[in-house]
Amino acid sequence: MGEAPSLYDGSSERRAPADQATVRRTNLGLVLRHLRDHGPRSRARIAQETGLNKATVSSLVAELADRRLVTTGEVDRAGSVGRPGLTVHLDGGCVCGIGVELNVDYAAVLVLDLRGEVLFEKRLALDLPALGAERTLDAVAVLVSDAVAAAAATGARPAGLTVAVAGLVRSVDGVVTLAPNIGWHDVAVLDGLHARLGTDFPIRVENDANLSAIAEWAMGSEARTPDLVYLTGEVGVGGGVIVAGRLLRGAGGLSGEVGHTSLGDPDLVCGCGRRGCWETVVGMAALLRAAADPGDPVGDPARDLEARLSEVAARAEDGDARTLAALHQVGASLGTGAAVLINLFNPRVVILGGYFAVLGRFLMDPLMAELEVRVLGPGVAGARVVLSTLGFSAAVRGGAHVALESVFDDPTLVPVPSLEPAGAGAP
Amino acid sequence: MGEAPSLYDGSSERRAPADQATVRRTNLGLVLRHLRDHGPRSRARIAQETGLNKATVSSLVAELADRRLVTTGEVDRAGSVGRPGLTVHLDGGCVCGIGVELNVDYAAVLVLDLRGEVLFEKRLALDLPALGAERTLDAVAVLVSDAVAAAAATGARPAGLTVAVAGLVRSVDGVVTLAPNIGWHDVAVLDGLHARLGTDFPIRVENDANLSAIAEWAMGSEARTPDLVYLTGEVGVGGGVIVAGRLLRGAGGLSGEVGHTSLGDPDLVCGCGRRGCWETVVGMAALLRAAADPGDPVGDPARDLEARLSEVAARAEDGDARTLAALHQVGASLGTGAAVLINLFNPRVVILGGYFAVLGRFLMDPLMAELEVRVLGPGVAGARVVLSTLGFSAAVRGGAHVALESVFDDPTLVPVPSLEPAGAGAP
Known part of the structure; x- marks a missing residue:
């Protein structure tokens, strides 16, 4: 007794044979998350703790380093078996997640780097019901541009943007179907921001309390x-x-x-x-x-x-x-x-x-x-x-966190820097 | 866009290398569930649909047949590539799950075989608040014994028993902490039934509405x-x-x-x-x-x-x-x-x-x-x-279903019949 009654949870569904690239991405993410959640440690310890073999871990760490997501530092003497190795650290100053919140009387933005450090934060008192959707989205676009510029100044490129809205959100197309206190009805936030920002990073729209709950779960x-x-x-x-x-x-x-x-x-x-x-x-x-x-x-x-x-x-x-x-x-x-x-x-x-x-x-x-x-x-x-x-920043933190999750799901989204400006890619 | 924000869901936790026996059990269950959920089909089709290789499927089906959980029948001509094979059917008449419900004014029992067919069903009008916990458990033990005997008459042995109670249940030790309408407070249903039944199959205790929801999900x-x-x-x-x-x-x-x-x-x-x-x-x-x-x-x-x-x-x-x-x-x-x-x-x-x-x-x-x-x-x-x-039988159906899930999780729980009464075991 004691465990939940087992429901099928899709285990009887068709299992597609995982291809090599998918396995590689998953394992890159596994190592990256392991470093975030458990702190810096040697390759040997990562192998021991994740169940991946040492050669695989070395290759994964090398690729993560190429993508500037990890660095190696001092000798790790903790918990290692055999010769101590160099400690691998989560780096990720080159990538960031952006969270924006739209509430009744303010708009806010916050930028997190891969380690969860705040790179930039700004909050505007805005009377959204009076401003209307279009002018609000204009203001948000300026706020996001400020955030992107501030992140760029530290060398970080956005992995994505998540917009928190105090209302019902249809996440599949980023439409706020109903935000009673803002007075919005069927506002296409995703399309409106894409049109204004013309950015290449993904944008998501989500309910504010949902993102705050994620922030509490991740960093509260x-x-x-x-x-x-x-x-x-x-x-x-x-x-x-x-x-x-x-x-x-x-x-x-x-x-x-x-x-x-x-x-x-x-x-x-x-x-x-x-x-x-x-x-x-x-x-x-x-x-x-x-x-x-x-x-x-x-x-x-x-x-x-x-x-x-x-x-x-x-x-x-x-x-x-x-x-x-x-x-x-x-x-x-x-x-x-x-x-x-x-x-x-x-x-x-x-x-x-x-x-x-x-x-x-x-x-x-x-x-x-x-x-x-x-x-x-x-x-x-x-x-x-x-x-x-987390105060009033919970929703923007959750939004930035969700944007960063795409990097942990697939670290190959972050390109390997190249001497040629174009043509950078995974080996 | 469109997919849920990814939460970590334990993916960064230590991954123990799966041992051979665990993999075998998981794959046996996978094939068994596939037959239940999608109906009879050839080994070739099972292989194609599950991603397991054909030799593995043949070996798994052979073991499931040894355990009398599947039988092979007529030629399957649907969707097969190459020579058509014999159809594998879920059998499982040798094993059953028992669900019992205790409600304010009745107790009920229902027995399902592995295919979800009802083998036995009985319902008693009982005034539980007047009867008290001990005499109620006496009556339940008789009800379960009737069910076990009826199942045995068809050749089925219980894989487990799940007791649904209209109240708060601490599932870890099967204690009903509070059942306001029955008037129960801290009643040790699990221990009480173990003592009365002296059976070797596992007993679980769970909230009635939870089990009904599972029944709706599984068979409603x-x-x-x-x-x-x-x-x-x-x-x-x-x-x-x-x-x-x-x-x-x-x-x-x-x-x-x-x-x-x-x-x-x-x-x-x-x-x-x-x-x-x-x-x-x-x-x-x-x-x-x-x-x-x-x-x-x-x-x-x-x-x-x-x-x-x-x-x-x-x-x-x-x-x-x-x-x-x-x-x-x-x-x-x-x-x-x-x-x-x-x-x-x-x-x-x-x-x-x-x-x-x-x-x-x-x-x-x-x-x-x-x-x-x-x-x-x-x-x-x-x-x-x-x-x-599902009428008033939802909770007992859910209970019987949960009991059977243990077989789908690990088909090796069902012994291979032996000529010697003792000593039967997996090859």
């Missing part, structure tokens, strides 16, 4: 937790779910739309036009409406979001009764919905992002009290609730 | 739909979810507890002691309370469930206003919760089982009306809602 404080629910609170509320180490996408990439589940106040109209969506009681508007009168600067969308949230936090620290009551109410409503997610997904951890993370210390007590009451499994079904450490 | 009308939500309505309401072709289990096997999400009437107390659980408005008690006065025979738990449901259906067919109003209300409440599941999981299909299937034709209109209003994705996010064709 709870990284590699196989069953993980991420909740982001901004103007809207989104969810991203990792199930057994994989992003839950659903049949059409429309999963995780927790903000529009009927867990809110049936008398309140949501940005999507429905009544009673959960967003109506836990979105940032709900908090600000309860915490401040109209005209209060914390409610002014033209002001920087983090500054406004700091002001709310400062009032709560000062013991302002209205602010504390509003936070208590949001925390309890957050608990009602989080309990549904825990009952359904049985995650090891629920990660609160966006404004939930910034104000989390005031939300946690009422939230946990609701979970105690509403989760069926004993001890809140073993779920912990934590605040994201 | 929507079989092999990779993203599928199963909802069962009985005294309680349970959910089982297939995500990308795999059962969603969550971190501790406690996923899918949709019946106890806060989507019900906050004034109604649930069997679990909480208020406002979804079960309070869509469970069978909610329907019967609305449809019939106390004392009405349709509400008598001592009567056969299907007979009572037939009576409700007959009243609805006759246009009984109270019955129709009750069904309309349940259908609408079912829609509220189904909308949450569709917003979260984005399934291709939602399958209604248990009493929802029996009375589904009266529930569907109000249900769909709620989905239209409450699902964010256009066109109900592409989800269809269908009635299960």
Whole structure:
């Protein structure tokens, strides 16, 4: 007992004989990921730990070095059998991934190198609903060009760009079918950016909370937790779910739309036009409406979001009764919905992002009290609730990470530099 | 574009060199599954379709025949290249899987042979809450013994037994931690059955809705739909979810507890002691309370469930206003919760089982009306809602199927028959 009932998982499907080039690409990626996930080590240790033979590892490392994805350095004396070898390091300063986020009142970009180091980061306050889709995409194109230029200055070429949008995304053609709070309907983000950028790297479009969940899984404080629910609170509320180490996408990439589940106040109209969506009681508007009168600067969308949230936090620290009551109410409503997610997904951890993370210390007590009451499994079904450490950059980090994954899937995407400007290619 | 962002999925983990015996077992299972899923065919065709070489397939088929899992029959002329060969058929009359279900007011058993044919089926009306755990397990042991004897009469030995329980199950040690409607708390079902049965086949314990979802995935009308939500309505309401072709289990096997999400009437107390659980408005008690006065025979738990449901259906067919109003209300409440599941999981299909299937034709209109209003994705996010064709046997079928999967994972579990009673083994 103890293991999951086996489902077929395609194992009975036709197995195509793997061709040599595919095996080579897979093994190149295997070595590259191994170095990223476990740190620098000798060829001998890589061979021992991956099960590849030593000659193969040497050949793979040589090719990765040709592609400037690894370098070799000092002698590795750890865990080696026989003569110690030189340590192989992940290098990859020559390649980067770009993540962009489009949210209701801002656009952001972040560039990661292959080691996950931030090369560039920028954030613009933008009123997307007022700007409209075309002018927003113009602004995004400028933002991406800035990022590409900044990366180029460090010698890095983009492996890809992933655009996070707070809405329903049809990933197959990069169309945002519905982004209620932005006011978008069937906006062709992928085509619009291709036309503006004219770039040769692949562009993907994905739901923001899904990308944030991937970022948490890849580089957050709870990284590699196989069953993980991420909740982001901004103007809207989104969810991203990792199930057994994989992003839950659903049949059409429309999963995780927790903000529009009927867990809110049936008398309140949501940005999507429905009544009673959960967003109506836990979105940032709900908090600000309860915490401040109209005209209060914390409610002014033209002001920087983090500054406004700091002001709310400062009032709560000062013991302002209205602010504390509003936070208590949001925390309890957050608990009602989080309990549904825990009952359904049985995650090891629920990660609160966006404004939930910034104000989390005031939300946690009422939230946990609701979970105690509403989760069926004993001890809140073993779920912990934590605040994201990635702040508002989770979605752009996830986007950049996804763009880089293509390199780990196939390192031959990164060309071998050549003395002739054209004609560089794999040997 | 178009494919899921790649998560690591353990590909960077240490790869142990597969030993010969493991490869052999895997390939035996591959051939066996191929025959089950695609029907009888020649060795040449199996080789062509699986990518295994012909000599290997011949050797694998010979071993499967030795273990009486396949037989060879007439000449296969379809799709073959060169000389047509004899057709290999899945046989497997010598082995079976047993599924048992424990629900609030009944216990059931079902035996499947390797081809998925039902060898034996039995159902007892049992008042589990009144009976208590020990006497229930006594009754289950008798039920299983009957099933084993009936299977033995056809020459089939059990490969395993899976017990479906309407409650939270800790699968690692087969303890039902909480079954609110049965009134169980920390009942050691696995140990209790081992002690009573003294059998040599493995026993598993699993949530009933999870096993029903597996049955739908394996043999229902929507079989092999990779993203599928199963909802069962009985005294309680349970959910089982297939995500990308795999059962969603969550971190501790406690996923899918949709019946106890806060989507019900906050004034109604649930069997679990909480208020406002979804079960309070869509469970069978909610329907019967609305449809019939106390004392009405349709509400008598001592009567056969299907007979009572037939009576409700007959009243609805006759246009009984109270019955129709009750069904309309349940259908609408079912829609509220189904909308949450569709917003979260984005399934291709939602399958209604248990009493929802029996009375589904009266529930569907109000249900769909709620989905239209409450699902964010256009066109109900592409989800269809269908009635299960497996009836109340879904959980026992899923249980028997899971028990049989061990044979497909490792056909060498089925011994080669020997002239000497002991000492039979693989060559």
